[in-house]
Amino acid sequence: MGTLYFITGGVRSGKSSFAEKWAIEKKKSNVPLVYLACGVNTDREMEQRILKHQQDRQASAVEWTTIECPNSIERIINQIPQHSVVLLDCLTTLLTNEMYGSHEEKDQYIEEKIYQSIVQLLNKVDVLFLVSNELVSDLPIDSKDILTFQKRLGALHIRMVKKACVAIEMTAGIPVVKKRGPNEEGRFPHDPI
Numbered sequence: 250m251g252t253l254y255f256i257t258g259g260v261r262s263g264k265s266s267f268a269e270k271w272a273i274e275k276k277k278s279n280v281p282l283v284y285l286a287c288g289v290n291t292d293r294e295m296e297q298r299i300l301k302h303q304q305d306r307q308a309s310a311v312e313w314t315t316i317e318c319p320n321s322i323e324r325i326i327n328q329i330p331q332h333s334v335v336l337l338d339c340l341t342t343l344l345t346n347e348m349y350g351s352h353e354e355k356d357q358y359i360e361e362k363i364y365q366s367i368v369q370l371l372n373k374v375d376v377l378f379l380v381s382n383e384l385v386s387d388l389p390i391d392s393k394d395i396l397t398f399q400k401r402l403g404a405l406h407i408r409m410v411k412k413a414c415v416a417i418e419m420t421a422g423i424p425v426v427k428k429r430g431p432n433e434e435g436r437f438p439h440d441p442i
Contacts, residue, residue: 258419340381
């Protein structure tokens with residue numbers, strides 16, 4: 250089973266840039282570097298965010314293979330080379346797409362489906378960086394759909410952190426370690442943002 254690094258934080262906290270730099274550091278010479286992009290271009294702001302992430306990877310000193318995967322990540326696992334270093338960005342978007350996408354699959358099995366897909370992915374790759382947004386600490390909103398979403402995301406976060414060897418919360422571009430496995434030397438990429 251591969252090693253899971255879980256990185257969460259608020260919107261624009263620097264978590265994706267941090268994860269990209271760390272994935273590059275974890276990459277060994279001939280190991281593929283794969284970016285699973287879950288974002289969907291739904292409006293101007295999302296279009297700009299997707300474009301920035303694409304430009305960051307293109308400007309990188311190493312080659313990234315990008316796989317667009319807004320939902321059902323289990324369907325693309327066969328496309329990922331064995332022993333890859335993979336960055337999935339992001340769990341929040343993946344859950345959003347699964348819950349509110351065109352297929353409107355809102356049943357209680359979405360959380361389990363996503364979890365099992367990530368476990369399947371971990372069984373194939375050497376390293377998985379899983380980026381997510383920290384939304385469960387927000388004030389409760391008087392909306393059944395949003396509360397359901399927050400509960401599912403929070404439950405996924407708990408399950409992912411249990412599997413992770415390192416869990417980090419990005420705060421204003423600074424990585425705050427919440428969990429560190431005994432074999433982790435604690436070295437993080439320089440200049441997180």
